[in-house]
Amino acid sequence: xxxxxxxxxxxxxxxxxxxxxxxxxxxxxxxxxxxxxxxxxxxxxxxxxxxxxxxxxxxxxxxxxxxxxxxxxxxxxxxxxxxxxxxxxxxxxxxxxxxxxxxxxxxxxxxxxxxxxxxxxxxxxxxxxxxxxxxxxxxxxxxxxxxxxxxxxxxxxxxxxxxxxxxxxxxxxxxxxxxxxxxxxxxxxxxxxxxxxxxxxxxx
Ligand SMILES: [Fe+2]
Ligand SMILES: [Fe+2]
Numbered sequence: 473x474x475x476x477x478x479x480x481x482x483x484x485x486x487x488x489x490x491x492x493x494x495x496x497x498x499x500x501x502x503x504x505x506x507x508x509x510x511x512x513x514x515x516x517x518x519x520x521x522x523x524x525x526x527x528x529x530x531x532x533x534x535x536x537x538x539x540x541x542x543x544x545x546x547x548x549x550x551x552x553x554x555x556x557x558x559x560x561x562x563x564x565x566x567x568x569x570x571x572x573x574x575x576x577x578x579x580x581x582x583x584x585x586x587x588x589x590x591x592x593x594x595x596x597x598x599x600x601x602x603x604x605x606x607x608x609x610x611x612x613x614x615x616x617x618x619x620x621x622x623x624x625x626x627x628x629x630x631x632x633x634x635x636x637x638x639x640x641x642x643x644x645x646x647x648x649x650x651x652x653x654x655x656x657x658x659x660x661x662x663x664x665x666x667x668x669x670x671x672x673x674x675x676x
Pocket of ligand 2: 547572636
């Protein structure tokens with residue numbers, strides 16, 4: 473069943489979002505980082521715990537999987553750290569974190585998962601988030617090609633890919649600078665910071 477909410481429900485959702493005290497969060501969403509993230513969200517971001525919950529709810533993967541919620545939260549953190557340096561569109565980078573692996577059907581080989589994730593984002597636009605046509609164009613491209621090993625693209629797309637690749641330590645692969653796209657991601661401090669979080673499964 474396609475998850476959705478009406479315009480009224482969406483307005484109500486945003487209103488409810490303002491009341492942090494009533495927020496019900498589970499597991500990773502209880503971490504300090506997600507709460508900090510949430511405070512940021514109240515100001516500038518459309519990435520809410522409810523959006524992550526909705527996406528986790530439709531995912532074929534376990535929420536604790538290599539390509540599930542914990543990974544998405546770290547990709548979000550990586551992207552937020554990179555975007556001010558690269559000049560990427562932060563709305564696209566944040567949406568990418570939530571949707572790029574949202575339609576994986578397994579934890580192994582699934583070459584079409586990026587295309588499905590992009591399509592899911594298209595379906596959720598206007599229901600769970602807003603984006604301009606240009607932002608959707610970038611988001612779709614970033615999702616569709618994120619696992620193809622490309623490094624050349626619009627800087628917003630590159631920032632999305634780097635945010636994802638910097639989390640490879642979670643599966644035992646140390647990111648290498650030659651496979652990253654932006655100078656910001658290739659900075660040793662950035663690579664170390666992201667990899668330390670990946671290998672220790674940090675979501676805060
Ligand atoms: Fe992926
Ligand atoms: Fe990913």
